Amino acid sequence: MWGLLTLFISLIVFCYIFKRKKNIIESLNKFERKYRVIDDLYLLPLIKQFINHYVVQCLITKRFSLWYEFESNATNNISNSQIAIKYARLIPGKDFKIDGENSFEIENLTYKELYNCILRMSFILREEFGVKKGDKISMYFMNKPIFIIIWFSLWNLGAIPTFLNYNLTSNPLIHCIKVVESNIVLVDDECEKTFNLTKDQIKFQLPNIKIFLINEIEFMNKLKDSKSPKFRENDKIRDEFIKYWDPAVLVFTSGTTGLPKSAVNSWRKIFMASHLFPRAMHMTKESNIYTAMPLYHGTASILGVLPALIVNGTISIGHKFSLSSYWTQVKLCECNTIQYVGEVCRYLVDSKKTLNEDYCYNKIKLAYGNGLRPDIWMKMKKRFGIFAIGEFYSSSEAPFATTCYEYNGIGIGAIRNNGYLASKFLGFQYKLIAMDSNDETIILRDPINGFCREPKINENGEMIMRILNPKNIKSTFPGYINDDAATYSKIIRDVFKKGDAWVRSDDLMKFDELGCIYFVDRMGDTYRWKSENVSTSEVENQILEFVPNIKNCVIVGAKVKNHEGRAGYALIQTKLNNIEEKDEIKRNELLNKIYDSSIKYLPHFARPVFITFETIEFTDNHKISKKIFRDPILPSGKNGNLKIYYLDSKNKGYSLLDAETYEKISKGEIRL
Structure with a gap:
């Protein structure tokens, strides 16, 4: 009896302790979810890097250039075997639809090979092209290894690389070269045709500028030839008079005045990108990052190439984004990390199953980028078996970035989900x-x-x-x-x-109860479309300049169902006060002129996707109030009777938008 009573009491005590223990565990889980202490502890080593940068580099050694850290990685014990760059090159004459994996050749450069290529390119730039310390060298290049080779060669020489958008032509391109005071422009032979549309204008307005065409195949043969001469600049010359807020790289951002502005990415900023950002994103030397984003943009270059090379990892370059071959390139490059912009993720999630998608399932540890919508976020993780999403917020000119590393459901859709202390x-x-x-x-x-x-x-x-x-x-x-x-x-x-x-x-922005921050929308006269910032003034100026029958023009961004960002929406008033709208022939002539000038003078992301006719009035101080035109309603306006025309790429013009067409656009059956 006493034994049974003792057992009964013991059971009661055990249940009580177990219940208490369970409550303690639940309390600890709630505390960790709210304050995320474990995540904070992981970031502690960044304090040491902060001190190293601001005290040692800024005040003592004054070696701000990342050249030295790259050089250290490129000459260490594993530099002969560690792959720095992989490149998925489409073999000439091959067609992915027919040849599949066999249509690609994967080119590899170890850190040692990349370093030697850079020293040989440095010799050519210095001796043959006349590049010297302090020069601002404009680069008009597609995605390929030679882009990175030239970039780091310029750093070796103490020159400043300027990344040009290879879609630009005409006045915007001339402005970009002129505003940074470039004395040399390097042109990828693959971009020659597009560049030549503006070449004569450039030479006329900038008669002293030097333009060099870079034949990639020819140059890469030279750079891989062990007999080719090398050059490494003297450290004292490279570092002389350099401050940590001086430009390391110049990239361009849309300007509200109508033309791109060249944003200074200082040595301080790219230090953050190369040291703090990869830690926040859990990148290591085992990371192999695939990016098909354009290298002229800071997302791929400053937050893709630099983090990979500074942590001694691998950057795998796609020539340009391809939905059908995306996962094949990821597989062939053996990547475990992918870089995105939100629109790319939507394409991937909405697409039918593609070749090698199943092979890559569960092999991606991290997908990181910016602009990923909350409704796509978890679909992306689930469909492709991705462990973590790394969303960040920054801009070409911003002196910092926020990060969200989501692996446990906290911060879905956020741009920051750091712990309490961080x-x-x-x-x-x-x-x-x-x-x-x-x-x-x-x-x-x-x-x-x-x-x-x-x-x-x-x-x-x-x-x-x-x-x-x-x-x-x-x-x-x-x-x-x-x-x-x-x-x-x-x-x-x-x-x-x-x-x-x-x-x-x-x-x-806005923040929630857990301190996570979420992007809400852009302010002012810019909007984001196809992962690019679009200046409304730039588009307005181009239309008004090249379509003579237009009196006034307003560009705003329109939200499109199931699409990232906002699409260009043009409100047009003609010199005849829109009489053309009622005359089918004249209306089509006008729309065709807008289409032709947009194709010729505007990059693809800045072309008006929608057009309507509107009476545009000025305020008392002779300005147009865009506020009344913002947030247009598709497909037929707020009252349901507005005629709106959409950019019909199939028929190469603008066609009337109706409810049925808009539904096909929203489902992705018609691509904008």
Whole structure:
């Protein structure tokens, strides 16, 4: 009896302890979900890297250039065997639809081979092309290894690479070369035809500029030849007079004034990209990153190539994005990481099963990029067996980036999901500020003290970035090359206290109960389409310049069902006040002129996707109020009777948009 009683009591005590233990475990899980301490602990080594950069590099050695870190990786014990670059080259005469995997040849460069190619290219650039320290060299190139070879050769020489969008022609291209004061332009032979459309204009406006055509095959043969001479610049010459806020790379971003602006990516910024970003994304020397994003864009170059090479990993380059061969290229390059922009993920998720998709299932540890919609996020992980999504937020000119490494359901759709401690630390660098509820382009300030406030949970606010030294703006935010007006227009002062200074992002965000931050929308006169920022003024100026019958033109971004970003939506008023709209022949002639000029003078992502006719009135100060035209409703306007025309690539013109066509567009049956 006593034995049974003892057993009964023991069971009660055991159940009590077990219940308590279970409650403790549940409490710990809730605490970890809210504060994410484990994630914070993983990021602790970044403190050492911060100290190394800001104390050792900035104040003692003053070696800001990433050349030295790349060189260290390229000459270490494993440089002869570790692959630095893989390139999926389509074999001439082969067709993927017919030949499948056999249509590609995978080219490999070890770190040692890449380093030697760079030294040989440095010799050519210096001795044959006359490149010297401080020169700004414009590069008009497709995705291929020689892009990276030239880029790092310029770093070796102390020159500054300028990445041009190979879709640009005419005035935007001339402006890009002119604004950075390039004295040399290097042109990929594959881009020769497009470049030649503007070549005579460039020579006329910039008579002293040197243009060199780079025959890739010929040059790569030279660079791989062990007998070809090499050159490595003297460190003292390379480092002399360089400051950490000086440009390491120049890339271009859409300008609200109508032409691209050259954003300074300083040595400080690319240090962050090469050291802090890969840690946040759990990248290691085992990482093999596949990117088919254009290397002229910071996403692929600064947040793709640099992190891979600095952690001693591999960057695998796709020539350009191909839906049908995407997973085949990933397989052939043996990648475990892929880089995306949101639109690419939508294509992949919505597509039918493609060759080698099953083979790659569960082999991708990380997919990272920006612009991934929440509704696609989990579909992407589930369909392709991807362990983690790494979403980031940055811009070409921004002095920092936010990161979200989602592997456990916390932060789906977010641009930041750091733990409590990391969020507090990063909050010193950037914050959200509340906006006027009636007009979210206007910053809300306290009527008494004039200061801003942070938004409440789930309240929209603009993201701003702290200027560490308000007396020296460019040490934190170098801004745009040779454009102080544009640089300082991004600065806001006296935000939280007298004398402080911050950089505006022009983007609306919000944060949730867990401290995760979510992108809401862009502000002002730019929108994002096909993973590119589009300047409405640039498109308006091109249309008004090359289509003489148009009196006024307004471009806004239109949301398209099941599509990322916003598509270009043009509101047109003709000199005859839209009489052409009622005359089918004249209307089609006008639409054809807009189509022809858009194809000729605008890159594909900036071409108006939709067109309608509208009476456009000016305000009292002779400006057009775009606010009344924002957020157009497809397919037939707010009242359901508006005639809208869409860019019909099949028929090479603009066709009337109806409900049936719009439904096909939303389902992806018609590609915009």
